Amino acid sequence: PQPKYRKDYKPTPYLIEHVHLDFLLNEDKSTVKSKLHMTPNYGDASTPPKLELDGRKDIDLVSVSVNGSALADKDYERTDKKLSISNLPKGSFDLEITVGIKPQENTSLEGLYKSGGNFCTQCEAEGFRGITYFLDRPDVMSKYTTRIEADAKSYPVLLGNGNLLEQGCASEGRHYALWEDPFPKPCYLFALVAGDLALSEDVFKTMSGRDVTLRIYTEAKDIDRVSWAMESLKQAMKWDEETFGLEYDLDLFNIVAVSDFNMGAMENKSLNIFNSRLVIASPSTSTDLDYSRVEGVVAHEYFHNWTGNRVTCRDWFQLTLKEGLTVFRDQEFSSDMNSRPVKRIDDVSRLRTAQFTEDAGSMAHPIRPDSYIKMDNFYTLTVYEKGAEIVRLYRTLLGKDGFRKGMDLYFKRHDGQAVTCDDFRNAMADANDKDLSSFAAWYGQAGTPQVKVSPSYDASARTLTLKVSQNIPATPGQSQKEPVPIPLAVGLLAADGSDMPLHLQGEAGESGTTKVLLVEKASQEFVFTEVAEKPVLSALRDFSAPVKLQVEGQTDEELAFLLGHDSDPFCRWEAGQTLLRALLTKLYNAAKQQKESKLEDRLAAAGGVPETVSDAMGALLTSKELDGMFIAAGISLPAAAELIGSIPNIDPLLLHNVRKYVVQQLAARLRPQLEAVVKQNESAAGDTFVPGDFDQAAKRALKNKALGYLSALDDPRVSADLLERARSATNMTDQIAAVAGLCDSDCPERKTALEEFYKQWKDDSLVMLKWIGLQAGANVPGNLKNVEKLMEHPAFSITNPNACYSLFLSFLRSSVNFHAADGSGYKFIGDSVLKVDKINRQVAARIVSSSAFTALKDYDPERAQMMREQLSRISAENGLSENVFEIVSKSLE
Numbered sequence: 001p002q003p004k005y006r007k008d009y010k011p012t013p014y015l016i017e018h019v020h021l022d023f024l025l026n027e028d029k030s031t032v033k034s035k036l037h038m039t040p041n042y043g044d045a046s047t048p049p050k051l052e053l054d055g056r057k058d059i060d061l062v063s064v065s066v067n068g069s070a071l072a073d074k075d076y077e078r079t080d081k082k083l084s085i086s087n088l089p090k091g092s093f094d095l096e097i098t099v100g101i102k103p104q105e106n107t108s109l110e111g112l113y114k115s116g117g118n119f120c121t122q123c124e125a126e127g128f129r130g131i132t133y134f135l136d137r138p139d140v141m142s143k144y145t146t147r148i149e150a151d152a153k154s155y156p157v158l159l160g161n162g163n164l165l166e167q168g169c170a171s172e173g174r175h176y177a178l179w180e181d182p183f184p185k186p187c188y189l190f191a192l193v194a195g196d197l198a199l200s201e202d203v204f205k206t207m208s209g210r211d212v213t214l215r216i217y218t219e220a221k222d223i224d225r226v227s228w229a230m231e232s233l234k235q236a237m238k239w240d241e242e243t244f245g246l247e248y249d250l251d252l253f254n255i256v257a258v259s260d261f262n263m264g265a266m267e268n269k270s271l272n273i274f275n276s277r278l279v280i281a282s283p284s285t286s287t288d289l290d291y292s293r294v295e296g297v298v299a300h301e302y303f304h305n306w307t308g309n310r311v312t313c314r315d316w317f318q319l320t321l322k323e324g325l326t327v328f329r330d331q332e333f334s335s336d337m338n339s340r341p342v343k344r345i346d347d348v349s350r351l352r353t354a355q356f357t358e359d360a361g362s363m364a365h366p367i368r369p370d371s372y373i374k375m376d377n378f379y380t381l382t383v384y385e386k387g388a389e390i391v392r393l394y395r396t397l398l399g400k401d402g403f404r405k406g407m408d409l410y411f412k413r414h415d416g417q418a419v420t421c422d423d424f425r426n427a428m429a430d431a432n433d434k435d436l437s438s439f440a441a442w443y444g445q446a447g448t449p450q451v452k453v454s455p456s457y458d459a460s461a462r463t464l465t466l467k468v469s470q471n472i473p474a475t476p477g478q479s480q481k482e483p484v485p486i487p488l489a490v491g492l493l494a495a496d497g498s499d500m501p502l503h504l505q506g507e508a509g510e511s512g513t514t515k516v517l518l519v520e521k522a523s524q525e526f527v528f529t530e531v532a533e534k535p536v537l538s539a540l541r542d543f544s545a546p547v548k549l550q551v552e553g554q555t556d557e558e559l560a561f562l563l564g565h566d567s568d569p570f571c572r573w574e575a576g577q578t579l580l581r582a583l584l585t586k587l588y589n590a591a592k593q594q595k596e597s598k599l600e601d602r603l604a605a606a607g608g609v610p611e612t613v614s615d616a617m618g619a620l621l622t623s624k625e626l627d628g629m630f631i632a633a634g635i636s637l638p639a640a641a642e643l644i645g646s647i648p649n650i651d652p653l654l655l656h657n658v659r660k661y662v663v664q665q666l667a668a669r670l671r672p673q674l675e676a677v678v679k680q681n682e683s684a685a686g687d688t689f690v691p692g693d694f695d696q697a698a699k700r701a702l703k704n705k706a707l708g709y710l711s712a713l714d715d716p717r718v719s720a721d722l723l724e725r726a727r728s729a730t731n732m733t734d735q736i737a738a739v740a741g742l743c744d745s746d747c748p749e750r751k752t753a754l755e756e757f758y759k760q761w762k763d764d765s766l767v768m769l770k771w772i773g774l775q776a777g778a779n780v781p782g783n784l785k786n787v788e789k790l791m792e793h794p795a796f797s798i799t800n801p802n803a804c805y806s807l808f809l810s811f812l813r814s815s816v817n818f819h820a821a822d823g824s825g826y827k828f829i830g831d832s833v834l835k836v837d838k839i840n841r842q843v844a845a846r847i848v849s850s851s852a853f854t855a856l857k858d859y860d861p862e863r864a865q866m867m868r869e870q871l872s873r874i875s876a877e878n879g880l881s882e883n884v885f886e887i888v889s890k891s892l893e
């Protein structure tokens, strides 16, 4: 397979002004007739160039005509991926194409396919070419009308983009609907649904007083569980009006939930299609985390209506233009709806555990990639989450109002266009009269910048000097890096814990208590004056840039002090995490040194868990001033993924055991406080679960975090208590936490809890995903056998992406079993990738790209070699998809 390069972008020689699609949906073969009004875009060339339409080899071409005349054989040519038409007339013309397709056989879930007996579509990024031959690229924007015809009994609901123009009966028990979308759009935003679906309806009055009908469609059994999604949609619509002045532009907005879906959800114009797990929610079946995901994703897809649909991407290399921006918008929305500090901590954790790993591995790429083989492989944490952090940089530098001015100008200039990341940056710059050209480096370079800050205090001059340096590690294909502009927000704490007023040398006046320093060079110095006493530095406040920070000379006592006092909640949390990371690293290295004695003895000899750490955690745990959600995040150990990569040649099993030791030590030492916290945060009998109630959710989070610690004690009383909790829980958050607490230990309660959970929920496929995930991710040794058995269980279906994600991605997180020393876990994943690839290439690619195979250089040589063997075996497979090929071949380089 050949990569595509960003530098090769050329405008298309033809545009499509209007598209009419006619779908005749059937059980065996469906027909798609398209009428395209084509217009030239090739300037004044004397002969019209060839028209090259994208397609797929499983499309059955029935007929092609230009201006009503069927094409002669010599005028067109077909390959597996293209339909090329030559000898075209000058000027505009009408092209009619009729094809046959078999949606019921489409297991890739790209293009038109069937889920749960219903027809639905997924066209982003390049799925439309599986429906018919087309200019399948986002800079071709057209107005669409769509006629859908199907059997009236089996498919009573027929949905398309835009407004319903007409519906009625067709012959032989069939019916049809005709939809028109007045807004020009690229084909990746096309959608169609035909099915037997239940509906929930509401209405939203926009800021200009228009009524918008809101509809959510699901299978009948789920329709009473969509009120949270509906509520979230209305909140998102209101928030976008208030925050950005953006109003919805049609009178109808539909969401359809389907159970077989590769992604989370899709922002098709006025017809969002969602993975059902991101729409359906009820207290007894969904956790607080599920609720917040539904809220965030419903908002995300809605926000795309402006950032993505009205203004779209010129080419797929620009994906972060819409995704980074829309993630930023959904993060801000969720912050406003819930706790801003907790949201920030969650987002940063995710970025650090998953995106930093990606940015250091074989698939590392800039937020605007330079090349790809399969675009589907670039819907990544880098494009999304790091992309959102880069958007946040503008907000940090320009302020809320400056950012809003930039957004306003962006829409004023580019509404209805397909544009680039540079256009966005230019709008931000021009609206604020600022030169932001140096920010281009963030779009072009992969890798996480490492920032070192060395503070030195001069008591006689009363100055604090910060030496700041940055370095971006080499990534595949990019050995040399330029410095990037890094807004570094800092504060200084006095001995009493208060923020000191800041005076930056060279700037007049005071700068409040948080100063954003702009670090633009490889190394730079900043001097604060009038610093009355030796301060404790609070750096990278609110995680002001996606970098790895190291503060030179910072002591454990200073970290504990920041954890106790910093006015910046992010830095407060981060101080605790830094303490814990340092402890884990120290203990790991000690354990690695001498292998003769028992691990526990080695760790104890290395100092075990010092009191500075357990006291700091104890103080946090019992804090009266902080909310439970924040405390739960604060006492969580940094994920293994945060350490892998920073410790060379890591033995993941040893790291797992070191983490377990630290958890056990903390649990044993803080047991009375943990038990008290559980009691204090117990929900009272008869309490009703209120979705979106932060206080309730915070109590559950803290209680369940404490129970998680206690479960590490391997105490039969704790196991009995957890089983009892699993049985008596009145909501899924508590129930799943109790079962999860039993999953990593080999106690008898584990088996009972899992069996009972199954009996209770076996008819609910969404809850069964949790049941699969809990077992697949368990760290009990020898669990692979059970996971293999799970693949045969009726609750698992290999054709369902959610089931695959629950099983395989959870298994990847089990250090004990995925990283088993005999390589059995690696082989299992190798086998599974090959099996899934034959069914669904996107899911297979997601499994490999989420695995340690893409970061094998970080692991001990024996494991790295075994991972390499699996990669070679996968790459040697006949008929391997381009998706998996791209990841595997890059990982083998």
Ligand code: DPP
Pocket (backbone or CB within 6 Å): 124, 263, 264, 265, 266, 267, 300, 301, 304, 323
């Ligand atoms: N549906 C995916 C998202 O919204 C891709 N656009 O992020």
Ligand code: ZN
Pocket (backbone or CB within 6 Å): 300, 304, 322, 323, 326
């Ligand atoms: Zn998106």
